[in-house]
Amino acid sequence: MLNELIEKRYSPYSFSDRQIEKETIYKLFDAARFSPSSYNEQPWRFIVAPKSNEETYNNILETLVDVNREWAKQVSVLILTISQNEFSKNGKKNYHSEYDLGQFVAYLTLKAIEQDIYVHQMAGFSREKAVELFKIPEGYTPVTVIALGYKNENDEDKIKQRKELNEIVFENFFGK
Ligand SMILES: Cc1cc2nc3c(=O)[nH]c(=O)nc-3n(C[C@H](O)[C@H](O)[C@H](O)COP(=O)(O)O)c2cc1C
Numbered sequence: 001m002l003n004e005l006i007e008k009r010y011s012p013y014s015f016s017d018r019q020i021e022k023e024t025i026y027k028l029f030d031a032a033r034f035s036p037s038s039y040n041e042q043p044w045r046f047i048v049a050p051k052s053n054e055e056t057y058n059n060i061l062e063t064l065v066d067v068n069r070e071w072a073k074q075v076s077v078l079i080l081t082i083s084q085n086e087f088s089k090n091g092k093k094n095y096h097s098e099y100d101l102g103q104f105v106a107y108l109t110l111k112a113i114e115q116d117i118y119v120h121q122m123a124g125f126s127r128e129k130a131v132e133l134f135k136i137p138e139g140y141t142p143v144t145v146i147a148l149g150y151k152n153e154n155d156e157d158k159i160k161q162r163k164e165l166n167e168i169v170f171e172n173f174f175g176k
Pocket residue numbers: 009010011012068120121122123124125144158160
């Protein structure tokens with residue numbers, strides 16, 4: 001079951017006009033918040049914009065590099081992901097906050113694909129613009145923008161090229 005979801009998932013460039021219900025968006029986040037994080041800090045924050053929230057949606061679009069904006073402007077929901085840089089309890093740098101945020105998004109992605117909703121993550125956006133437009137305070141870093149939507153029926157599943165296991169998993173020393 002989980003394997004099927006992993007195999008089904010990919011990052012589409014073409015999405016359908018069908019909008020994701022607010023309740024469905026809520027459920028995706030509600031499930032993903034049970035992902036693990038260093039010291040259970042949960043250093044993830046999100047600005048979530050369904051297309052119906054025109055102002056926020058357009059502001060997120062505005063942060064994107066042109067090539068991403070071109071395809072992302074059709075998606076049902078845009079999300080700006082933000083990490084908290086320091087631990088709340090002692091102010092020390094949390095070196096794993098972006099790692100934890102990525103894990104949250106991985107959970108959300110699998111929960112979404114279970115319902116035929118596809119996630120396409122983007123690094124191609126302006127952090128500076130995001131900070132300015134969304135009044136993000138010091139101590140927080142915008143990390144990605146993610147697009148969420150039902151995919152276009154005609155969109156062909158992309159063939160995934162992946163490194164071989166022996167290129168990434170070692171037994172003795174790095175590389176061996
Ligand atoms: C952190 C991150 C940043 C990414 N940034 C972009 C991006 O700016 N634009 C884009 O089109 N795809 C982006 N992608 C999608 C990747 O290119 C894609 O996941 C990868 O090629 C593997 O393809 P698949 O997701 O279809 O399996 C990003 C993915 C991740 C995880």
